[in-house]
Amino acid sequence: MKNIIKDLIKESLYKINKDKNISIENIEVNLCKDKKFGDFSSNVAMRYSHVYDAKPKVFAEEIIKGIKEDKNILKIEVAGPGFINFFVSKGSQxxxxxxxxxxxxxxxxxxIGSGVKVLIEFVSANPTGPLHVGHGRGAAFGDCLSNLLKENDYDVVKEYYVNDAGKQIDILTLSVLQRYHELIDENYKFEYQDLYKGDYVWDIAAEIHRNYGNDFFIKDLIKYTDKLVDHYILNIKNKFSDEKFKKIKDISVKFILENIKKTLNLSDINFDSWFLESSLVNNNNLKDIIDYLNKNNNTYTKDNAVWFKSKELGDEKDRVLIKENKDHTYLSTDIAYHKNKITRKFDRVINIWGADHHGYVPRINGAFNIFSEGKSELIILLVQFANLYRGKEKVSMSTRSGDFVTLEQLLKEVGKDATRFFYLARKSDQHMDFDIELAKSNDxxxxxxxxxxxxxxxxxxxxxxxxxxxxxxxxxxxxxxxxxxxxxxxxxxxxxxxxxxxxxxxxxxxxxxxxxxxxxxxxxxxxxxxxxxxxxxxxxxxxxxxxxxxxxxxxxxxxxxxxxxxxxxx
RNA sequence: GCGCCUGUAGCUCAUCUGGAUAGAGCAUCGGAUUUCUAAUCCGAGGGUAAUAGGUUCGAGUCCUAUCAGGCGCACCA
Missing domain, CATH: 1.10.730.10 (Isoleucyl-tRNA Synthetase; Domain 1)
Incomplete structure (x- = not known):
């Protein structure tokens, strides 16, 4: 019906020779809020009266005169400042x-989306612990958005980016290793602040001990600890062979990923693709990326580090790609990752990030545009965190202490339907309060x-x-x-x-x-x-x-x- | 300090890309069931849209300033 009315207006504009500046897409027809104004209304006359130097009301009258008879339209009138209101027959509705x-x-x-390839990346939580309530919102949002895109016939791929390389994972490995020693000999109990402390770390350590006994036991582990976590990691890597360290790392990541997948399944979320950060680091990708940026004059060297000229792309300042010690930064792998997305020929690339990453948007956007050459569009959507409440009481969430509500706990307590609905019922870029009591209530x-x-x-x-x-x-x-x-x-x-x-x-x-x-x-x-x-x-x-x-x-x-x-x- | 986001009823939030009298739910108060499920419905009160200016036919929506809150400002990931 809306489209019929749009056509009628367009036709009328053509008849009175005032259609040149108004395309049919720009004709707005809306359902009336109040039925005394009829069933549908349009604001074309008000919106475009200035183009023809006319009074909105007069222009509206003119348009109405040009509208031909239609069996569905009972009455058309001008109202207020120049709305054109349509009264439509019941039958047609x-x-x-x-x-x-x-x-x-x-x-x-x-x-609308036929033939358009879309990659939507969401959750992508580091595999250093179970998903918590904060991840849940992004998960529900991304999944629902995928469904919506499919409803519009877009060709959608849902992807989870697994940060399985880098320092955080090394710290996880260290955490597991330490718990493993505590399991074997309680004398090894010592506190180290920067390590992960959740119960799941014990679970992983126990599994390793079950399957490998004392294979990874270092007799005087305490000698290798260091206040600087980087040194601690290095010491252990030197003490072990690389394979041994990697073994623990792989087991830990696998364990946590399985836990994450289980939680997502509880929420009916399935990914089409799990993209490993390590797959980017292990080959020459990174070098090629830097070389390309180099050639393109997007980098320079300062203080023995390679910098990305992100400031001229809208960022607050330039960013390091290769550190003084020749390690790459997270940014370089992330650029490589986005380059990879472009290589896979997606027309649109959607990233769903936690709102705390908003400062990171300009540099990735900038890098993306360098590589996409306009052939692909990047859309970064930010999801605000959710505060958890039990009635009036705010549930404190501290990741550091391991004292947080996991998404799994929430799903089990509240149920999938209510959890998803509550996450989705608020605008995603708006802070929200998630009341567990309310979501559980069945009244x-x-x-x-x-x-x-x-x-x-x-x-x-x-x-x-x-x-x-x-x-x-x-x-x-x-x-x-x-x-x-x-x-x-x-x-x-x-x-x-x-x-x-x-x-x-x-x-x-x-x-x-x-x-x-x-x-x-x-x-x-x-x-x-x-x-x-x-x-x-x-x-x-x-x-x-x-x-x-x-x-x-x-x-x-x-x-x-x-x-x-x-x-x-x- | 700089940057981004937010400020709407006692509470939680909408407001259809700038439209007509700013709407829902919860909470409060009052009503509805011999009839398809009362986990429901109907009604009432409740507002300077943070504040002050500006842009125009018209502003909660766009611009500026101020105030308040959140987040971000690494050779971390």
Whole structure:
């Protein structure tokens, strides 16, 4: 209907010879908030009156005069400062029910992204410990965004970047090694502040001891400790062979990755690709990257280090690529990683990062543009952290002490559906408070149950129908019997669903969809309370059932995108 | 100190890329069930959109300043 109106306006503009500066994409037509203004409204006259040096109201009148008759449009009028309001026939609005019942799972999908390859990288938490509640938001967000992109027919690859190289992993290895010694001989107990302290470190140490006995035991380990963690690592590496150190490292990373995958599975998140940082470090990639930047005049040498000229790309200052000691920095591998993404020929590359990384955006953006040469687009989306509450009480989260709520604990306590929904219900770049008590509650406080209940109620109607030996025998003509305000309101809501999908995707804002679901559920509950659906009149009954079936369909389609269940019974 | 983000009802948040009278939920108060699930519905109160200017037909939305909060400012990852 919206598009019909857009076409009518465009045609009119052409007729009055004022279409040159207004393309059809720029004609905005919206559902009216208040029905006294009609069903649809457009602001073209106000928006473009200055182009033709006309008063908005006069311009609007002119446009209306040029609009040809259409069987669906009952009345058009100018209102307020120059809105053009359209009053539309009921019949034309209820037609959407037919469309929804026809398209089923396809309703809401579109082809905007056909043939566009998108890589979406998210979570990518360091494999140095289990996922915590902060990661959960990015995980839900990335997964839902992937679903949305697929709904728009984009070709999506979901990737997890595993930081399995570098210092943090060495520190993890050291942590495991130390616990391993404590397991074997309690005299080895000593505190070292910079090491990882969570229980999972003990678990890994125990597993190693189970499988390898005392193979990695160093008799006088204490002699090799050093206040500087770098030296400590070096000492151990020297004491062990490289293979021995790597063995512990590999076991530890594998252990933690399995734990991470398990947690993600609990949340119904599956990645298509696990990209290892180590795969970039182990070959000549890095050297090639630096050489290329060199040739391109993007680097210089100062204080025996190689610097990336990121300042001229919008960064606060230049950054080191190769340290004085010839080690590469994290930035160089990250540039290599993004170069690799470009090599894989993605049209769009989406990174979902924690908001604390925002300072890192300009340098990666800059590097990306050097390598992509405009053939690929990088979009970095920042997800704010979530504060965890139990009712009024804030749950403290300190990673250092190992005293934090893991995502796994949260999922087990709250459940997958509520967890995902709560994470997604807020704008991602906005701080949020996640109340565990609220998410767990199974009463009206909880929007998840509210929405699921609407679905279950509709299912229950159809069950009742069957039990009463009646059948859903819908025909298109029945729709004309729908006349209640509430029915029209639901239908309008249903017809806006494809727009919601489009918009949530374009803006990368899944919360628009969760809001929509809540609003739709509300209309359904309201209607259910006010009107009987299984009425005597067979035709009216079928019409109302068709409306309910269509609503159920939309709830189901949207719930799949959010990633929550829609139970038939509650 | 510099940079980025945020400030909307007592609380948690929306506001459809600048539109008509700023909306929901929770909390508070009052009502609804012999009828398809009351995990529901209906109604009421509650606002200087942090503050002050500016841009225009029109500003919570864009610009500037101030105040308050979060985050970031490594040859760490």
């Amino acid at each position: 209820f037609e959407i029910i037919e469309t929804i019942l026809d398209q089923e799972q396809k309703y809401g999908k579109n082809k 009206s406080n909880n929007p998840v149950y509210y929405i699921q209940y609407a679905h279950a109620r509709i299912c229950s109607i159809f069950k009742q129908l069957e039990e009463n030996k009646m059948f859903f025998n819908y025909q298109k003509e029945h729709l004309e019997l729908l006349s209640k305000e509430e029915e029209l309101s639901i239908v309008k809501k249903l017809s806006s669903y494809p727009d919601v999908i489009k918009k949530s995707t374009e803006k990368y804002e899944p919360h628009l969809l969760t809001n929509y679901m809540r609003e739709l559920a509300q209309e359904i509950h309201s209607y259910y309370n006010k009107f009987q659906i299984l009425v005597e009149d067979e035709d009216l009954r079928n019409a109302r059932l068709a409306l309910m079936e269509a609503s159920k369909n939309v709830l189901m389609n949207s719930s799949k995108i959010i990633g929550i269940k829609m139970p038939n019974k509650m």
